[in-house]
Amino acid sequence: MAARFQPLTLYLSYPSSNHTSMFQTPFSFPCIKRGPALRSSKKSIKCTTLRCSKRTGKRRYPSEKKKLERMNKTLTQTEIKVKEEGFWRFSKLAIPVHKDPGKDFLGVSLPLLESISKALEFPVASMLPMEAFTVVRKSFDARKLLKEPQFVYTVDMDVKKLLNLEPRAWDFISRLEPKLGSIEYMPSRKVLADLISILHNLVDNQHGTKQEEARDGIHNKSFNRSLFSKRPKVAVVGSGPSGLFASLVLSELGADVTLIERGQAVEQRGHDIGALVVRRALQPESNFCFGEGGAGTWSDGKLVTRIGRNSDSVLTVMKTLVHFGAPPEILLDGKPHLGTDRLIGILRNFRQHLVQLGVDIKFGTRLDDLIVENKQIIGIKVSKTRAESGSNSQSLSYDAVVLAVGHSARDVYQMLLQHNVDMVPKDFAVGLRIEHPQELINKIQYSSLAAEVQLGRGKVPVADYKVVKYVNEGDEIVNSCLEDRSRSCYSFCMCPGGQVVLTSTNSSELCINGMSFSRRSSRWANAAIVVTVSMNDFAPFSGHGPLCGVEFQRHYERKAAMFGGGNFVVPAQTVTDFLDNKLSVTSLPQSSYRLGVRPSNLHELLPTHITKALQNSIAVFDKELPGYICKDALLHGVETRTSSPIRILRNTDTYESTSVIGLYPVGEGAGHAGGIISAAVDGIYCGFALAKNLNLFEGEIESILGKAQKNTGFVKY
Structure with missing residues (x-):
């Protein structure tokens, strides 16, 4: 006969309303019968490939273990003086996918309360009030080592x-x-505001009522200019994330800002891209690379970053994007992204705000030259992009220039070289873009759960992946954690539910990238598979000095254009034929690239050590993602513009060029950022540094947004 368990009565003590006396109240709940402990069989697992550079668990280095032990000891010894107030943050609360409401639900559900109650050791989850809990982050984990996603x-x-x-x-x-x-x-929970609110508070604190009245009249452009007739004049060149956020900081703090963009506003830029895709009519100054928002506008719109997902500066950028129309969910999503369709509306709102601040935005205007006297900027020369370079050049005087161009602005690099601006070649990565049916990637990652994707409208997110392998100079996969790693081969800019697009800015050159919309509902998944390259690879182009990496890119982009036969047709090869190093003689699988593909042997397109590294790495990726190598997988060439090929040297504190006074190189094109978020953060810090130099800002930005991250332009996996 089964044993009967009587209800167990606990007497719980808690503070009264004035927290000065304690009393007890009976609280009953059923006693829980514990079963026998589960035994787990230990199996030795041989590490055949190095998956990441960071060791975890038992594989940690002794120094890492000691550091964690010290951190844990310090944490446990920290005295919490008043437990009746403050906040507790619970992390790693896992909810099986069959119990969770799904990816689009970001509130507190009953299954989540059950997980919280376990961490709190509270007996009845349903008695916990949902109002006392706030979701800070939600992510999806479908790793194979889990019993269930x-x-x-x-x-x-x-x-x-x-x-x-x-x-x-x-x-x-x-x-x-x-x-x-x-x-x-946490004694208190720090709630960061968006950048606009932060700037308004700074202005109020610095200038008091007079500045408050000035900002209230900021919507009247003529009033604003007459009130600040002697404001310092700043030109911001480039309307990508770094240029937009630098313009926002400087204009809010009182500078007279002119934003110069060689491309067009998003409305006209969309028409130009449509003409390219439909009629193959490439506008050299308005395309997938050039135009309002930069190259990231027509991309996947990823907001993931390596400079600290929870850092104050990153959260400030995210909240500013929400202020301009991004969905609030990006603040909670573990892998936030926007998509091109959302970015267009956000950029339109951003532009309207800058115009209200008095920023003069000049679209279709190209930077032709810097006007430098005694190694100091005194102005710039610009011309309309529809005209020949220099034919209608106009000289404009400025006190400083923020150079926020993208890494496709190669003519700007050449112009800087003529002025002897300090810059050096920088490592980047080149390779091919691989495309699979999205349904296949869903099945590889989710197995039977793949049916829940439903083209981005289902319970789980559209499946993505991230793979990386190290290779040595012999182009063999590195198996030992102790071996030297000279190169890495990895997936870059993975676009689930996306499409392959043309990112050429010249009809004689061919390069590609990936993009997707917010729903990620395309039938294809694509990602660049790239290999790192450095100065040794640029040796044949050393005659170009600091621009040797740029010439390396150009060489293989021109070669890709020839392999495709012109007219922006992309050379392509099935993965199986690439591994066998043979030309695809049968018809190629369907591609999302709308300008056409042509069968080619991609081994003849890139250097042998690059294709060999790609070949070996893809074979290993198939072990991590069984089915990755298949007849429907198609490689497209060539992907060269993964990050800037140069770094413009600048002072780490003032952000000013080390060789030209008044020049402030910033963002991805200058080699100091990599991606939408890091570029925006770089623009913010540069804006404050310049404002301080112009006596528009007092204090230290680090006290508000924390210490700036340095050298984020390239991260070697």
Whole structure:
């Protein structure tokens, strides 16, 4: 006969309303019968490939283990003076996918309360008030080592609100202790504002009522200019993320800003891209690379970054994007992205705000030259992009120039070289773009759960992937963690539910990239598979000095154009034929690239050591993603513009060029950022540094947004 378990009565102590006396209240719940402990068989797993540079678990270096032990000891010894207030942050709260409401639900569900109750050791999850908890982060984890894919949450618990709604929780809160990586106590929760609010507060604090009145009249452009007739004049060249955010900072702080963009506004730029895709009519100054928002506008719109997902500066950029129309979900999503369709509206709102601030935006205007006297900027020469370079050149005087061009502005690099601006070649990566049916990637990553994707409208996100392998100079895959790693081969700019697009800015050159819309509902998934290249690879082009990497890119882009036969047709090869190093003689699988593909042997397109590294790495990727090598997988050539091939040297504190006074190189094109978020952050810090130099800003930006991240233009995996 089964044993009967009587209800167990606990007496829980909690503070009264004035937190000065304690009393007890009976609280009953069923006793839980514990089953026998589960035994897990230990199997030795041989590490055949190096998946990442960071060791985890038992494979950590002794120094890393000691560091973690010290951090954990410090955390546990930290005295929490007032547990009746403040916030507790619970991380790594896992909810099996079959219990979770799905990717689009970002609130607190009952399954999430159950996970919180386990961390809190609270017996009845349904008694916890949802209002006391706030979701900070939600991500999806479908790794094969898990029994079932799961959503992983980070949640903040408001202690005061919880005790007001459920006083019996006090006994459990009083026993709660911090735990490294999963439980953290915060006396208060820092709530960051968007950049506009931060700037308004700074202006109010610095200039008081007079500046407040000036900003209230900022919508009247003539009033604004007459009030600040002697404002310092700044030219910002380039309307990508770094240029836009630098313009925002400088104009809000009182500078007279002119934003110069060689391309067109997003409305006209969309028409120009449509003409390219439909009629093969390439506008050299308005295309997938040039125009409002920069190259990232017509891309996947990824907002992931390596400079600190939870850093103050990154969160400020994200909240500013929300201010201009981005969905608030990007603040919580573990892998936030926008998509081209959303970016267009955000950029339009951003532009309208800058115009209201008095920023003079000149679209279709190309930077032809810098006007330099005694190694100091005194102005620039510009011309309309529809005219020949220099034929209608106009000289404009400025106190400073923020150079925020993209890494496709090769004519600007050449002009800087003529002025002896300090710059050096920089490592980047080149390779091919691989495309699979998205349904196949869903099945590889999710197995039976693939049916839940539903073209981006289902319960789980459209599947993506990230792969990386190290190769040595012999082009063999590095198996040992102790071997030297001279190159890496990795996936770059993976676009689930996307399409392959042309990023050429010249009809004699051919290069490609990937893009997607917010829903990611395309039938294809594509990603660049690229190999790092450095000065040794640029040796044949050393005669071009710091621009040897640029010439390296040009050489293979021209070669790709010849392989495609012209007219922007892309050379392509099935993955199986690429691995066998033979020309595809049968018809190629359908591609999302709308300008056409041509069968080619891509081994003849790139250097042998690059194709060999790609060949070996793809074979290894198939072991991680079984089915990655298949008859429907198609390689497109060539992907060369993964990051800037040069770095323009600047002072790490003032952001000013080391060789020309008044020149401020910033963003991805200058080699100091990589991606939408890091470029925007770089623009913010540069804007504040320049404003301080112009006596428009007092204080230290680090006290507001934290310390700036340096050298984010290229990260070697």
